[in-house]
Amino acid sequence: MKPSYTLVPSIFVLSILAVFNATAAPIINGDFQGPVGTNRVPAPWAIVNLTPDTLQAGGIPFGNGTAAPGIPASPNGGTFGGAQAELGVFSESFEQDIAGLIIGTAYRVIFHQANAGYIAQNAHRLDPGRWEVTFGAQPLQTPVLAWAGQNVQTWHEVTLNFGNAVAVSQTLRFRAVDVAGGTWRGTGMAVDGIRVEAVPVIVPEPATGLLVALGGSCALAVARTRRLRSPIPPRLPLSRRPGAAGEDEAGETGDES
Numbered sequence: 001m002k003p004s005y006t007l008v009p010s011i012f013v014l015s016i017l018a019v020f021n022a023t024a025a026p027i028i029n030g031d032f033q034g035p036v037g038t039n040r041v042p043a044p045w046a047i048v049n050l051t052p053d054t055l056q057a058g059g060i061p062f063g064n065g066t067a068a069p070g071i072p073a074s075p076n077g078g079t080f081g082g083a084q085a086e087l088g089v090f091s092e093s094f095e096q097d098i099a100g101l102i103i104g105t106a107y108r109v110i111f112h113q114a115n116a117g118y119i120a121q122n123a124h125r126l127d128p129g130r131w132e133v134t135f136g137a138q139p140l141q142t143p144v145l146a147w148a149g150q151n152v153q154t155w156h157e158v159t160l161n162f163g164n165a166v167a168v169s170q171t172l173r174f175r176a177v178d179v180a181g182g183t184w185r186g187t188g189m190a191v192d193g194i195r196v197e198a199v200p201v202i203v204p205e206p207a208t209g210l211l212v213a214l215g216g217s218c219a220l221a222v223a224r225t226r227r228l229r230s231p232i233p234p235r236l237p238l239s240r241r242p243g244a245a246g247e248d249e250a251g252e253t254g255d256e257s
């Protein structure tokens with residue numbers, strides 16, 4: 001019997017589908033570029049709760065203090081988003097609708113976050129903090145970041161893997177979270193360079209698939225040839241034949257003849 005190669009074209013088709021699946025979803029202004037200020041976010045981002053900010057390297061002054069005092073530039077550059085929170089008291093948030101999703105496809109959200117801090121006359125918000133990111137109905141939490149200090153805040157890339165899209169348009173929301181255990185009144189978080197991507201489907205590379213298919217076929221052919229050429233089992237000494245004491249090794253070989 002000749003080996004079958006029908007597996008090979010199937011693997012090529014799957015690989016092409018995987019490439020199409022990796023198409024980025026159309027988030028708009030994931031760079032958070034816009035005029036700086038408190039209580040403002042650039043379009044199409046929209047304020048959900050209280051007064052999130054658009055910030056820049058060095059921070060921005062406001063009425064009675066400084067948001068993100070002395071913060072270094074984000075890896076994305078330009079302006080970035082900010083929000084404050086105080087555990088059990090308030091939590092600022094903003095969002096935008098992401099359209100063009102493929103239902104049944106898993107998505108991930110990738111961005112940079114920093115514990116930016118917030119220093120004011122009436123409240124220093126320097127607690128450890130994180131973001132709660134909600135995509136559709138699914139909320140995920142970023143790793144907690146401690147306040148590293150004024151002028152030395154650090155940016156960290158985060159990847160959050162969400163489940164499959166259940167609609168062609170889903171809301172992406174960022175909400176600042178003050179983590180218990182801090183000694184200050186609240187936290188000030190920053191985010192920038194937000195991307196939404198379909199999670200690539202993992203399939204074998206065409207070359208790897210070909211080798212696997214050929215290897216499997218060759219192994220089957222060798223096994224079949226060995227069976228056909230298998231000699232009549234050698235006669236066992238009387239002490240090893242069925243009925244004698246000990247293990248019956250001849251039984252398995254005899255089934256193939």
Ligand SMILES: [Ca+2]
Nearest residue numbers: 031077078079
């Ligand atoms: Ca930016």
Ligand SMILES: [Ca+2]
Nearest residue numbers: 051052084092
């Ligand atoms: Ca605010």
